[in-house]
Amino acid sequence: MKFANYETADFYDEMFVSDSTPRPGARLLKERIESLPDRELFARQAAAESLLLQNGITFNVYNDSAATEKIFPFDVIPRIVEAAEWDWIEKGLKQRVYALNLFIDDIYHQQKIVKDKVVPEYLIQSARSFRKECIGLNPPQQVWCHITGTDLVRDRDGQIYVLEDNLRCPSGVSYVLENRRIMKRTFPQVFEASHVRPVDEYPSRLLSTLQSLFPAAMDSPKVAVLTPGIYNSAYYEHSFLAQQMGVELVEGRDLVAVNDRIMMRTTKGFEPVDVLYRRIDDDFLDPQVFRSDSLLGVPGLMEIYKKGRVALANAPGTGIADDKSIYAYVPKIIEYYLGEKIIIPNVPTHICAEPEELSYVVANLDKLVVKAVNESGGYGMLVGPHSTAEERSEFARRIQENPRNYIAQPTLGLSRVPVISDGRVVGRHVDLRPYVLYGSDIYVLPGGLTRVALKAGSLVVNSSQGGGSKDTWVLQA
Amino acid sequence: MLSRVANSIYWLSRYMERADNVARFIDVNLQMMLDLPSQSQEQWQPLVNISGDDGAFSANYSVASRDNVIKFLAFARENANSIVSCLRAARENARTIRESISPEMWEQVNSCYLMVNAAVPSSELLRSPSSFFSEVKKASQLFHGITDATLLHGEEWHFYRMGRLLERADKTSRLLDVKYFMLLPSVADVGTPLDDIQWAAVLRSASALEMYRKRHGHIAPERIIDFLVLDHEFPRSIHYCLTAANDSLHAISGTPAGIFRNAAEQRLGQLRAELAYTDTDEIVARGLHEFLDAFQTKLNLVDQGIFDTFFALRPVGSAAPDRVGQ
Numbered sequence: 165m166k167f168a169n170y171e172t173a174d175f176y177d178e179m180f181v182s183d184s185t186p187r188p189g190a191r192l193l194k195e196r197i198e199s200l201p202d203r204e205l206f207a208r209q210a211a212a213e214s215l216l217l218q219n220g221i222t223f224n225v226y227n228d229s230a231a232t233e234k235i236f237p238f239d240v241i242p243r244i245v246e247a248a249e250w251d252w253i254e255k256g257l258k259q260r261v262y263a264l265n266l267f268i269d270d271i272y273h274q275q276k277i278v279k280d281k282v283v284p285e286y287l288i289q290s291a292r293s294f295r296k297e298c299i300g301l302n303p304p305q306q307v308w309c310h311i312t313g314t315d316l317v318r319d320r321d322g323q324i325y326v327l328e329d330n331l332r333c334p335s336g337v338s339y340v341l342e343n344r345r346i347m348k349r350t351f352p353q354v355f356e357a358s359h360v361r362p363v364d365e366y367p368s369r370l371l372s373t374l375q376s377l378f379p380a381a382m383d384s385p386k387v388a389v390l391t392p393g394i395y396n397s398a399y400y401e402h403s404f405l406a407q408q409m410g411v412e413l414v415e416g417r418d419l420v421a422v423n424d425r426i427m428m429r430t431t432k433g434f435e436p437v438d439v440l441y442r443r444i445d446d447d448f449l450d451p452q453v454f455r456s457d458s459l460l461g462v463p464g465l466m467e468i469y470k471k472g473r474v475a476l477a478n479a480p481g482t483g484i485a486d487d488k489s490i491y492a493y494v495p496k497i498i499e500y501y502l503g504e505k506i507i508i509p510n511v512p513t514h515i516c517a518e519p520e521e522l523s524y525v526v527a528n529l530d531k532l533v534v535k536a537v538n539e540s541g542g543y544g545m546l547v548g549p550h551s552t553a554e555e556r557s558e559f560a561r562r563i564q565e566n567p568r569n570y571i572a573q574p575t576l577g578l579s580r581v582p583v584i585s586d587g588r589v590v591g592r593h594v595d596l597r598p599y600v601l602y603g604s605d606i607y608v609l610p611g612g613l614t615r616v617a618l619k620a621g622s623l624v625v626n627s628s629q630g631g632g633s634k635d636t637w638v639l640q641a
Numbered sequence: 642m643l644s645r646v647a648n649s650i651y652w653l654s655r656y657m658e659r660a661d662n663v664a665r666f667i668d669v670n671l672q673m674m675l676d677l678p679s680q681s682q683e684q685w686q687p688l689v690n691i692s693g694d695d696g697a698f699s700a701n702y703s704v705a706s707r708d709n710v711i712k713f714l715a716f717a718r719e720n721a722n723s724i725v726s727c728l729r730a731a732r733e734n735a736r737t738i739r740e741s742i743s744p745e746m747w748e749q750v751n752s753c754y755l756m757v758n759a760a761v762p763s764s765e766l767l768r769s770p771s772s773f774f775s776e777v778k779k780a781s782q783l784f785h786g787i788t789d790a791t792l793l794h795g796e797e798w799h800f801y802r803m804g805r806l807l808e809r810a811d812k813t814s815r816l817l818d819v820k821y822f823m824l825l826p827s828v829a830d831v832g833t834p835l836d837d838i839q840w841a842a843v844l845r846s847a848s849a850l851e852m853y854r855k856r857h858g859h860i861a862p863e864r865i866i867d868f869l870v871l872d873h874e875f876p877r878s879i880h881y882c883l884t885a886a887n888d889s890l891h892a893i894s895g896t897p898a899g900i901f902r903n904a905a906e907q908r909l910g911q912l913r914a915e916l917a918y919t920d921t922d923e924i925v926a927r928g929l930h931e932f933l934d935a936f937q938t939k940l941n942l943v944d945q946g947i948f949d950t951f952f953a954l955r956p957v958g959s960a961a962p963d964r965v966g967q
Contacts, residue, residue: 219744220736220751394737406740413740418643431647431796431893431951 170589176322176579178243189246189639196354209240209584212350221342237632239583243614247641254608256507261312261600264485266501268308272298282500283493290568292538293483297453303479304377310477312600320577325511331482333443336613337599338401343635359640361610367408373603377475378438385438388412392444392460402443421464426474439475446480488537488571489515516567525572529556532572549575593617595625611636646741647800648952649734654804656731660724661781662812664774669846676838685710687822691815708767716762728754743791753780799889810882811940814933821930847877867921883913904946912939
């Protein structure tokens with residue numbers, strides 16, 4: 165029996181209530197897997213991995229000269245989200261993204277929320293992701309964050325929290341679509357009749373969202389995905405999304421500013437582009453405005469953007485809303501703009517920039533998770549309970565040197581899922597990153613990317629830190 | 642389409658075709674060696690000569706032995722034109738334009754690369770490499786079939802086809818040159834069965850033997866030159882390749898046939914006309930090797946013209962380097 169020796173330990177398990185009893189939504193899945201001939205589950209796992217390699221579904225790891233291209237490990241046992249829980253998540257995400265967008269728009273206009281002393285002024289002024297170049301900008305329909313990826317986690321008691329917001333260039337959605345495709349190819353017998361909500365419409369939703377951005381009423385604005393190039397860790401995704409939307413994938417060197425338009429260099433001369441889904445950071449967008457040493461962007465882009473002659477998704481400046489110390493204020497932000505209570509709660513967060521919190525954090529490093537406010541991808545973080553005394557004193561030094569750069573949160577006992585490892589099924593910690601599109605309305609892709617920490621006991625799920633992924637099944641109501 | 646994408650499709654196609662042809666070179670030599678009288682020395686230096694990479698070879702190997710030459714042409718990473726290097730370059734180009742090609746094309750390039758990359762030049766493989774080379778040839782042909790069946794037959798396909806055919810024209814000329822460099826044991830052997838066997842090996846490595854027989858029957862050097870250089874219907878003949886590449890070039894630019902508007906059209910048109918209005922007597926009178934050598938130089942100029950016309954990043958404000966000609 166595949167799950168015979170499976171242990172949920174003292175964590176919340178996404179598939180099982182206890183060691184042998186599945187959750188109601190997972191009953192069918194468990195039955196199907198159990199009914200497979202012996203070894204079949206492991207054979208399917210191997211087939212999925214070889215399919216990933218053949219399809220070249222890979223990512224690049226920075227600072228790793230030995231093997232720069234890796235497959236993103238995939239586990240064939242899907243993660244199930246039941247319909248009622250998903251509906252609640254969807255509502256919560258819509259609320260959050262709607263409010264964060266109002267916040268960004270406010271910050272680059274009157275800053276009412278600061279004047280009303282809901283968010284402290286110093287946090288905005290000192291945020292590296294605050295772009296004064298964006299003050300007074302009016303993106304189409306006042307929407308700034310068109311594509312958001314929000315990380316959700318579940319604690320030991322079953323409560324789901326928002327762990328962080330990603331409003332710049334969230335990546336991973338290509339794996340959601342590829343995982344589903346691989347799942348259907350390698351595991352059709354488990355997939356059948358499970359009533360899983362489809363994810364295939366994402367590319368066309370994304371395209372519509374992007375097309376809705378071009379201010380001048382046009383039948384079909386020319387859309388392109390702007391990538392830093394093949395050495396970027398998410399290059400595969402950039403090319404995948406461009407391909408699925410049927411639009412050009414461009415690099416900075418393909419573009420040039422001519423007569424107030426952004427032009428692509430083509431075999432027939434210059435051709436204008438109207439909407440750029442840019443997958444490069446603000447810093448690198450335009451060397452005339454942001455980092456002057458950037459070779460990735462397009463000189464003159466911002467000026468043309470300000471004139472409304474090209475649209476950018478996401479708008480420059482959205483990073484202010486995913487600064488990890490601003491995150492701590494999201495419940496207040498939601499209340500301020502919407503007059504509503506936050507639906508999906510935040511993880512309690514200590515802002516090291518505030519003196520009394522700083523001393524608490526430094527004194528309790530062994531219990532806390534510390535994160536740099538501007539980092540992502542699992543870089544620049546300390547997981548207290550898994551750290552050495554040496555690492556803790558190093559972090560204490562770094563935090564005291566630059567408190568504004570750090571926040572700390574209690575270490576959660578992240579929920580777990582069954583994962584195939586060395587021919588056995590074992591429990592590993594997971595999170596979930598759903599994707600939210602904001603164009604003429606707000607759309608949440610059912611499910612999202614389930615990331616698994618493949619190392620036993622590890623709480624870090626990022627692909628750059630040895631994480632893998634699973635297909636996420638949101639069940640039909 | 643984007644200049645960068647056009648450039649990558651063109652080179653993706655060239656590298657896939659090149660890998661196929663390098664496999665053919667080695668194969669023709671292996672076949673010729675098998676038929677040499679038992680006391681004669683094996684000849685592998687000619688292969689290095691025609692590859693055009695003699696410098697890189699002598700920098701890494703002291704003698705042109707069978708193993709060294711096969712390693713160099715098939716597996717060496719330090720040789721930019723080895724089979725492994727070609728397939729890696731093809732894959733890198735494909736990787737930068739995955740969004741523009743069909744997923745099936747990408748999967749084929751990728752699995753072809755993975756197959757070759759995993760092959761270790763073990764002594765066993767070097768002893769009987771034929772099946773490896775036929776895998777490479779098949780993989781390349783499968784790629785071309787997939788491309789024809791899945792890529793939009795628009796501008797991208799024409800760049801792809803132009804790349805494949807120009808590469809093939811160049812390689813057919815080099816394949817013929819193998820025979821030029823291949824010394825017969827003595828002058829008296831010219832026109833003997835041994836000579837015929839070598840010519841047949843050239844034809845076979847161009848997948849041309851049976852089609853040649855249908856067209857001309859007996860092995861005769863002049864007719865083989867006619868078949869591989871000037872034939873109108875054989876898809877690996879130089880003339881055929883240039884004609885079809887020229888069609889694609891004009892399909893891309895929209896320039897009517899018979900006139901030119903840029904350097905690429907001018908040079909390819911001239912070269913094609915030269916072949917269309919010559920015959921084997923002229924080629925032989927001039928010397929086959931000299932003819933092929935001059936042809937390769939002119940073909941490089943065509944490639945340069947294509948780069949300048951379509952791929953080069955032009956500064957803002959300057960129009961495409963068009964020239965209207967008649």
